Amino acid sequence: MSLTNDQVRAIARLARLSLDEGEVAEVADKLANILGMVGQLQATDTTGVAAMAHPLDAVQRLRADEVSETDHREHYQRNAPLTEDGLYLVPRVVE
Amino acid sequence: MTALHAETLAELAGRLARGDCSSVELTRHFLSRIAAHDAGLNCFISVLEARALAQAEAADRRRARGEAGPLSGLPIAHKDIFCARDTRTTCGSRMLEGFVSPYDAAVVERLDAAGVVTLGKTNMDEFAMGSSNETSYFGPVRNPWDPARVPGGSSGGSAAAVAAGLAPAATGTDTGGSIRQPAALTGLTGLKPTYGRVSRWGMVAFASSLDQAGTLTRSAEDAALLLAAIAGADRRDSTSVEAAVPDYREALDAEPGRLRIGVPRGFFDEGLEAGVAVAVREALGEYERQGAALVEVDLPNLQLSVPTYYVVAPAEASSNLSRFDGVRFGHRCEAPQDLLDLYERSRGEGFGAEVKRRIMTGTYVLSAGYYDAYYLKAQQVRQLITADFARAFERVDLLMGPTTPTPAFELGAKTADPVQMYLNDIYTIGVNLAGLPGISIPCGEVAGLPVGLQIIAPHFGEAALLGAAHRYQRATDWHRRLPAAYA
């Protein structure tokens, strides 16, 4: 298993992670090792085996349609890096 | 009063009940232990002195009014993955260095309501990703048994704090062994309950289908005490289970009849260090002496648990960690040029190398063209591994084996090769994939380092698990040993 630097950059972009150019090769190397290790799974015959998403065979509980939350904007926005007039600010978004 | 820090929660509870000491005295004792010793160990990210003393005073007042419960006034530490209202919650990451939670995790809420005192928040591998506590942004934790060695991870701060007597007990989380492995490496009792037994509300998510909260204590009895307080359904967590919560304390002394103990052949493979194997065999011998029958069992897909885990956990983590984008909370880079720059640099700077590796692994295995080969395949193999356990439990009541292949290793020994680090979790990971409860209890030493015995039960078999651990601890004293420097 090996990964090209371009593949690593593409994955990093999809995951929105900046990588220094210097880091790319090392990350490529380590990721390739990890993917090589997990690649062992390929050899297992799983014909007819159901995919398991949850450890318990349980069913979704439902909540009554009731409003239980009140406004805590001020408290919640104390963690926000940048707000104005109650809005979270980000660099300009172009649609 | 001497050696309060060597006592179990149950013993300390007895002191409080008898009036030997107050909660404030107890709390001050542990706060002064932290002040004296934590600099060398780095167990705590935050010490909550004022809050702890206020809680202790409140507990003493309640006791004076005759309103004390079994845990009232007992101090513990919380892994810094649990949100605690108006308290910094970092998850061991630069990303959350300045994050102050506006709310309480269910575990914190329930223990607060039981009158427990929170001494502080403990160090951990960043976002619980690690097996050595070396990935923490706040620096590695050292093992009280040998400061050159790791305490295990990811709940390494909790483990080292209890092992060194800086807290009588601590909470932890276990996604692939993060409670049991550090418990084994520091000589503690580490309980990982059944998936869904304890609410995940307020516990920063790593891998949602594997994460489970649990405890690091000196004894199985202490684990039972804490589990009784934190177990039970929570309407805020859809995956928490409604099953009734038995009386775990009472179950400790229940007579199990002739116990059938399964010993998975694969747990004693060539990867297991000889000294560890000897200690674990010796512990199994103790159970035989107590009347249990040992049965060899096969878990044919055990070897696949590491690769399965390292697909499922990173996949879920890559998605769970997308919320850290520098907009509503968490680290934000300086002067972003545009939106993409804001995302990439905030996340690039906020996350450490191991977290980034897992996010990238997870992103890769979920991406178009690889999903079936990796993610779907891993989910199918997960089913096979779970079926292996179910088949074994048709023949036996409990499974036993080593918790880890080796005792604590040296700092830096495995950081260069992530895969070597991952393989360290070979015995613990299957339990998470199958959602089973597991416990690690100290069962010997190799060259002065503790060794852990792992016990695994069927779903919701915590009572049987704790009972078996308790019976061993009544007959042995490995769990009462303290590292000499912290006795």
Place this chain on the structure above:
Amino acid sequence: MSWETVIGLEIHAQLSTRSKIFSGSATTYGAEPNTQASLVDLGYPGVLPVLNAEVVSMAIRFGLATDCNIAPRSVFARKNYFYPDLPKGYQISQYELPIVHGGSLDIDLPEGGRKRIGITRAHLEEDAGKSLHEDFHGMTGIDLNRAGTPLLEIVSEPDLRSPEEAVAYLRRIHQLVRWLGICDGNMQEGSFRCDANISIRPRGETRLGTRTELKNLNSFRFIDRAIRHEVERQIELVEDGGKVVQETRLYDPERDITRPMRSKEEANDYRYFPDPDLLPVLIETATIEAIRASLPELPTARRERFVREYGLSEYDAGVLTSSRELADYFEAAVEAVPGAAKLVANWTMGELTAVLKREGLDITDSRVDARALAGLVARIHDETISGKIAKEVFEAMWAGAGDADSVIEARGLKQITDTGALEAIVAEVVADHPEQAAEYRAGKHKLMGFFVGQVMKRTQGKANPGQVNGLIKAVLE
């Protein structure tokens, strides 16, 4: 070359629940920014979603009304992408196992006749927040009040062949979701939105051409125009030797063009996977049957019944079933004045609709309720008043002057039906206009109108024109 247009619609209907799909936050429109954004809506570390029961039953209602299958087991999945209005970095949606799939809805074709449009699926998901592009020092503001509002995404088969068909289908869905009470249909507020997948192919070709996805279609008028423009653009492109590129385009109503969306330029890889925080949703047959039993009579059935039972024209029945409230009003009125259905229909669609429109009111806010309108129609029906007088009575009723009978009584508007009194007035009129009487008798029968008018004038419109007609004839012939 002759081109065929192929259109499929993806409609996002906000479900009218009190609270959000996965949290207990209110869904009220127009609140102060971020005051209806709970920890769950903000995607805070450690929070978890819990599904609102009402969204499940609303989706089932929609599914049953469109002959869809209701999945006994459906699964929520995460759609992963980064965008500032998407707090968690993923949207909880449904992917492989949607709650509703495989149904259809009939539309009326513009040229007459009906066409069945396939509904591929309808799935539940959470809405995103809003980006506000007003100038915050060159930055964008994010309001997450809308984040987590429940949406039903209704995906059609590519069965639509023209902008007119697309609009007709959209109107039918719009009517239906309001009829079922699952969405308020308000397009200005964004509670009913639509994306269109558009492609062209040479007529006769069976394979689908490369499609573009058109976003931001938030009024019926825009949809028609946007599709028209996009089809023209594609045809021109292909006829000039170019190729349609699969992309997301945005309709700009001010410039009346479509353009590629910059934020969607990068090929997306959504990395869907089952959401581990949510468990499979199981729906029992008994639940489905209970909901089926509680469904209202659906618009098409009701329209057909109106034609059959009340003898209305297809058109009138269509208008009266455009909303459930209007149909309810009509039927309540008809029940109170049996046998006068056509008259009730005319009044409902005529005077009543006009005044509601004038005052910007909904039928449910009408100041003349169904019973009151029936009272008025009853008096026209039994010839107590004429249609003309009825308009005056209606205006008075609208102004709050009481029911029809009291207005008629108070203002003395009752028709004069006493033959003796009318005969006297007719005799008077004839006597006062001897020249016209002579001309009439000489055969100028169109003067009848003149005499009737004179009688009506002297009775202030309260005479029955038919009766007056007869009496005049009797005197003059």
